[in-house]
Amino acid sequence: MSETNELRDAIAEAIEKNEVILFMKGSPEQPMCGFSARTSGALKELGAVFAAVDVLPDPRIRQELSAISNWPTIPQLFVKGELVGGCDIVMEMHDTGELAAVLGIDAPPAAAPQAEAQAAPAAPLQIENRLD
Amino acid sequence: MATPDEIKARIETGIPGSRADVQSDDNVHFTAHVIADAFAGIGRIEQHRLVYGIFAEGEIGGPIHALSLRTETP
16 A cells, blocks of 8 residues: 555544544644634634644645545544535634534533543544643 | 636636635735525535635645635525
8 A cells, every 4th residue: 555545544544533623734732824723713712622633744644635525725624524614614603603513512612511532643643632 | 826806707717607706915815705506505515615626736725825715695
């Protein structure tokens, strides 16, 4: 199996294994793009627990991700294995309250219960587990 | 570099009957509001994919750094 396919498999596995996973530029603590900052910010605001993958360290992550998702831009948010959207859709859903609904969050951020830790990261991807 | 008018023309040609209002401050980051009958009955993801699909692979994220979308039906 080529290295590229291994990477694609690892991305697919990460999407499958993490209930909420955000592919972004940079990290939630240090986003490297305004779109990624807004999207991770919306998740943090809702108190969502999410895995985050930085696509910047290797351009192939983005290539393979886009091939899987049929979506050209970063960030990309997946919930329960399904692409929810990029920044525009996620922010639109955040405004309407749909984002909280999709995430199964109905409490305000301050009162949001701490969810349990997510699955361990898949090997070739650096996935941060968000527990705050 | 593309101008908002060029992006508008490509969207309106790519999705017949659509109307696009495209803005950009720098001709690399664009914001488009697209209204099209073609969006009827499909979800937001598919609506955005229709618009993204007009552009060549690598064009968005490449020469077009960002294309922020708002889509709706007439």
